[in-house]
Structures are given as C-alpha cells and as structure tokens.
Amino acid sequence: MTALLEIRDLHASIGDKPILKGINLTINAGEVHAIMGPNGSGKSTMSYVLAGRDGYEVTGGDILMNGESMLEMEPDERSRAGMFLAFQYPVELPGVGGMSFLRAAVNARRKDAGEDEVDQLAFVKMVREKAKMLGVSDEMLKRAVNVGFSGGEKKRYEILQMALLEPTMAVLDETDSGLDVDALRIVSEGVNVLRDPARSMLVITHYQRLLNHIVPDFVHILADGRIRKSGGKELALEVEESGYAGIDDAA
Amino acid sequence: MPGSMMLPDLGAMPPLDGTRGDAAARWRQAGWPGPRVESWRFTKLDALTKMDLVPAANAAGEASETGVAEAASMGAHLIRFDNGLVDAACLAALPAGVTARDLADDEAAMSALADIAPQNHPVSDLSMAVMTSGLVLDVDGVVDTPLMLLFEGAGDDASTHPVVYVRLAAAARLQLAELHASTVALAAPLIGYDIGEGARLEQVKLQRESTTTTHLASTGVRLAEKASIAGFSLSVGGTLARLETHVTMAGEFADCQLSAIYMGRGSQHQDVTTYMDHAVPNCTSNQIIRGVLDDTARGVYQGKVHVAPDAQKTDGQQMARALLLSRKAEVDAKPELEIYADDVICAHGATVGELDATQLFYLTSRGIPEDIARAMLVEAFLVDTIEAIENETLAGLLRPVAESWLTAGGA
Ligand SMILES: Nc1ncnc2c1ncn2[C@@H]1O[C@H](COP(=O)(O)OP(=O)(O)OP(=O)(O)O)[C@@H](O)[C@H]1O
Numbered sequence A: 001m002t003a004l005l006e007i008r009d010l011h012a013s014i015g016d017k018p019i020l021k022g023i024n025l026t027i028n029a030g031e032v033h034a035i036m037g038p039n040g041s042g043k044s045t046m047s048y049v050l051a052g053r054d055g056y057e058v059t060g061g062d063i064l065m066n067g068e069s070m071l072e073m074e075p076d077e078r079s080r081a082g083m084f085l086a087f088q089y090p091v092e093l094p095g096v097g098g099m100s101f102l103r104a105a106v107n108a109r110r111k112d113a114g115e116d117e118v119d120q121l122a123f124v125k126m127v128r129e130k131a132k133m134l135g136v137s138d139e140m141l142k143r144a145v146n147v148g149f150s151g152g153e154k155k156r157y158e159i160l161q162m163a164l165l166e167p168t169m170a171v172l173d174e175t176d177s178g179l180d181v182d183a184l185r186i187v188s189e190g191v192n193v194l195r196d197p198a199r200s201m202l203v204i205t206h207y208q209r210l211l212n213h214i215v216p217d218f219v220h221i222l223a224d225g226r227i228r229k230s231g232g233k234e235l236a237l238e239v240e241e242s243g244y245a246g247i248d249d250a251a
Numbered sequence B: 001m002p003g004s005m006m007l008p009d010l011g012a013m014p015p016l017d018g019t020r021g022d023a024a025a026r027w028r029q030a031g032w033p034g035p036r037v038e039s040w041r042f043t044k045l046d047a048l049t050k051m052d053l054v055p056a057a058n059a060a061g062e063a064s065e066t067g068v069a070e071a072a073s074m075g076a077h078l079i080r081f082d083n084g085l086v087d088a089a090c091l092a093a094l095p096a097g098v099t100a101r102d103l104a105d106d107e108a109a110m111s112a113l114a115d116i117a118p119q120n121h122p123v124s125d126l127s128m129a130v131m132t133s134g135l136v137l138d139v140d141g142v143v144d145t146p147l148m149l150l151f152e153g154a155g156d157d158a159s160t161h162p163v164v165y166v167r168l169a170a171a172a173r174l175q176l177a178e179l180h181a182s183t184v185a186l187a188a189p190l191i192g193y194d195i196g197e198g199a200r201l202e203q204v205k206l207q208r209e210s211t212t213t214t215h216l217a218s219t220g221v222r223l224a225e226k227a228s229i230a231g232f233s234l235s236v237g238g239t240l241a242r243l244e245t246h247v248t249m250a251g252e253f254a255d256c257q258l259s260a261i262y263m264g265r266g267s268q269h270q271d272v273t274t275y276m277d278h279a280v281p282n283c284t285s286n287q288i289i290r291g292v293l294d295d296t297a298r299g300v301y302q303g304k305v306h307v308a309p310d311a312q313k314t315d316g317q318q319m320a321r322a323l324l325l326s327r328k329a330e331v332d333a334k335p336e337l338e339i340y341a342d343d344v345i346c347a348h349g350a351t352v353g354e355l356d357a358t359q360l361f362y363l364t365s366r367g368i369p370e371d372i373a374r375a376m377l378v379e380a381f382l383v384d385t386i387e388a389i390e391n392e393t394l395a396g397l398l399r400p401v402a403e404s405w406l407t408a409g410g411a
C-alpha cells in the first residue's frame, strides 16, 4: 500500500539557515501522528514546507503524497490535492469577507474536480452548521477573515476551514495553543469527527492534554530539525513528565 | 515657447473678451507646462504636446449603449456631451428644480466659475478659452433624480473642452455622476460645483476613457456656509489621466469628503491632484485616496491642504495609500500641509506597499489560485473606500468597474 504521506530525508533551509536536517516520516491513510518537540526545533518549518510556502527551500529529500512528489507543486495545488495546514498563527485578512473567503476556497476545489460552484444559500447553511458545532458565531462569520478574532477564535476558524475543505492530509500546528479547557474539548471533537480511514492527520503540539482528546496512533519527537524518537501515545506522557532531556541520547 | 510643442489653434477662434479672453491670454502666455513647473513635475505631457490637436467642432455620432444603460440603471437624467458638445435634446425635460442655460452668454457665471477653477492651470485656462460647449446648471430644492453627465466622443486628433458650471442654491440637494468615456486624443473637461449655503452635493466620477486618450480634468468646488460635498472619483482609463480638483471652503461649517481610487496597468499614468483651501474657520475636509498599479503603470498623488491664518478649528485629513502589484510600477506621492492657523486638527499620510506575502500564502494554502488570491487582496485594499460611499445609487456605478478591472488583467 502506498503511504498517504511520505517524507524522505527532508532537508530544508530558510535563507542560508538549515532548519530541517533529514526528516523521515511515513503516514498511512487514516493514521493520526503527533509531533512534539522543543521551541525552535523546526515543527512549524516542517508544516510550511509541506504546504509549499515561499522562502522555505527544500535542499534535499522528497515529500510524496499518494506516491507523487509534491515539491514542484504550488501551495494552492497542494491544497486542492488534499493538503491542509491549520496555522499556528492564523493570518488576518482585513477587507476580505469571511464568507467570500470560504466560498472561494471551496469553489477552487470544486472547479478542480470538475464540479459546479456551490449554491450560495446551501453553502451559507452548511457553513453555519459546521460553525455552530465548533462554537464559531454567525457574527464571526460575517467579519473579515481572522480580524478581531481572539487567539482561541482563530484556532476554531482554522478547524472550520478544515471541515469545509475535507482534506486527506491535515497538518494542525499547535491548534491547542490559546484554547481554554472547554474550547479545547470542542475543537478536539471537531477534529475527531473528521477522523476517517481515508484521512490522515499530523498534530503538532507541546501538550499531552490535546492528545487525551485527539488520541494519536504515533508520537514523534522533533529536535534540531530531525525526528529523534518515535513511539506510541505513551511517548507523549513521557515527555510531559520528564521533558526533552535525554531525547538526544535516543537518536 | 519651444517650437516642437503643438498648440491647439486658438487663432482660428473669434476674438474673446472678458473671462474667457483672460484665460486665452494666460494660455498664450504660458502654454503647456514646461519641464520646470513644480506641479507638473511627476506628470509630463510630452506625448500630448507633440500632437496636432484640433478642438472638436462636430459631434462624433450616436450615444453608446453602455452609457445610456448605466444612466437608465441609476434612474438618472442623462446629459450627454458628444465631442465636448452638449446634446441640446438632453436639456429638455430636466428634472424639477434643475434649469440649464448657455454659459457662453453669461459672463457673471463664467467669472464665478473662473474663481473656483484650479488657478494658474494651463489646461483649465485652455478649456475655458476653447469651450467646445458651455453649460450652466442651476439647482434649486431637493432634486431626487440623479443627473448623469456623460462625455463621449471620438477623433484621433480631437480635443474636447466641455465646461459645466453646476450651481446649487441654498439648501439644494443634488446627486450627480460624471462618466467620461471617449476615444478622443485629449479630453479636458472643466467642471465647477458651486455649493450654496446648507446645500449638499453627492457626486461620483468615473474616468473610463480609451487607453489612447489623455484625460486632463479640472474641477473646482466652492462650499458656502454649512454646505457639503461627498465626492468620489474612480480613474481607470486613459493613457494618461490627471484629475485635478481645487476646493475652496468659503463659508464656515462646510464639510468636504473627497475620495478617489486610481488603477493603472500596462503603461498607464494616473494622477490625482487636489488642493484643499481652508479659507475660513470651522470646516472639515477628509480625503481618502487609494491607488493600484500593475505592470509599468505610474501613479501620482499630490494633495495640498492649505489652512488660512484665521481658519481656526479646521479639521483637515488626507490619507493616500498605493499598492504596487509589479516591481516596475511606480508611484510618486506628495501630501502637503500648509497651515497658518494654530488651533487645527490636520493629519496627512502617504504609504506605498506591495501585496503581503503571508496573506497571499494563507489564501493559496486554502486552494485559491494565486491570481484570484491577489485579486481578493487588491479588492480588500479598496473595499472600505467604496463602501464609504453613502449613496448606493452612485456607488453602484463604480463597483462593477473596479471588480472587472480586478478580474480582467489578472491582478
Ligand atoms: N523567517 C525565518 N528566518 C530565519 N529563521 C527562521 C525563520 N523562521 C523560523 N526560523 C528559525 O527556524 C527555527 C525553527 O523554527 P520553527 O518555527 O519551525 O520552530 P517550532 O518548532 O515551530 O517552534 P515553536 O514550538 O516555538 O512553535 C528557529 O530557530 C527559528 O528561529
């Protein structure tokens, strides 16, 4: 079986600075992997490289989705091919109405798939339903994208986008940061609803807490641009108790 | 005067006296702005001055369907100028409260218009002298039907010089749209809005000339006590366009809201120049200018706010922002405050930026193709200015033009 996502000896730099130094990771369809690791270890960098952000130069290795290299694909093409990144710091878009943003994203996918554009009214209804489940208010939906949203609201809005775009490979970068206890539960439920044998997730987090809700199949520790240790969900508990000390020895 | 400059032939015209005679004399004296004239430093008329311009003497033809349809969709009364000549049929059955007369027969009106027009302005003087057609529109009371002044015409070497003096009596109210859509060589309209005590004008201007036309518009505004204007210009056409507006706050508690969007692509040159004269105390003025430039287009914003020594309690704001979509696009911005009173609130600013790469990445990471993502961000840059137009009827004329600009060239 071809892996849904395969990262092979991935090296990447920002400017002249090497950040990712040989990442190997295979994610099969339906699996949830968690990535933990110290600040600055390269977790967000990896998520941006997966999404194809400009300025993040891949200097070696490959990223394969369903066996096909994604390196030559633009961010929008990767997205329409099923990649989704929930940003650690969602971007404010003053002047861009939330609804027209969501509709543009959904329509871009549909157009690629040779489908008609969404029906306006049906779309609004669908967005409202999914938003309600995630605790995103109608009032927030009317605002410009992420503008004036609290930290926690921005994270919910990321998951709302994921729910609408139905990606096959979702990368969630610290979706738990900034969420209060109730919001964490609501957002996790929103994510769990989307767990599917055909959909994989890569959950980046600092805290075991999130992994109580979104229970991973595998946990990896990233440090200094490399995966230093991999294990089951109990590895997250280990980190919670004793930190990252001693991780390097395990590499 | 350099011999290489071709001047529209004024010699062929009957001798002028009075205000127009003075304007003709000033034009003969000064001619096209020379290389060292400060106010024309960023906008050069070299290509135009080499042309053998002939002031249009005949109408070019039928009204275009788009202009007529746009007037109809606004429910506006259409006054059409063809090659700078007013279509007399449009002056019959004017909306109640509006009367028209010939400006050429009215030296008092001509002189009043000359007072409020841009001063020492060669093109304004030229148009006053040549005046392919001169029209006074007197407005009394509240006029519900909007007026649309439609300027069309054709001719590779034709210049058009329509002159319109719109005079609002005390407490009058008028909605007016100017639509400039010709294919002449030079369109040089001179328009005056003289707004009486407590009167209000809501005005939009759409400059959508052909990309071979040079559009040099002179607009003068005078506001009497408690008078107000809400004006908005959208300039997208022309090979070179300059929208120059001089506003005189002549009575206290007058309010002037003047905004503009200019959009250029290819090798277009878009200039918005304003002069806001706070001559008396207690007036407010606010200018919001947005420019979007692609390819090798150039933009110019020159805005001067002048506050006279006794114009205390003036509130004068101007904010110009430009967005460059290409490395080769350029903008020159020159906001100026000239304040001689001490108790005023004045602020100005000009910024130039590019599309934000992080915002663009966020949009494309959601599967939105880059050209659409860029258009969305340009629209976002403009949206608050267009939304600020309170008059929905007038705003409706501009919105589709801005949208089609965004989707046309792949911003
Ligand atoms: N634009 C940039 N230019 C230079 N260095 C950068 C840039 N962005 C990130 N880095 C560096 O790359 C390294 C990895 O950063 P990254 O954001 O991937 O870490 P992280 O693991 O996500 O950290 P955190 O847990 O704090 O979110 C850091 O040393 C960071 O300073």
Ligand SMILES: [Mg+2]
Pocket: A043, A044, A045, A088, A173, A174
């Ligand atoms: Mg990070």
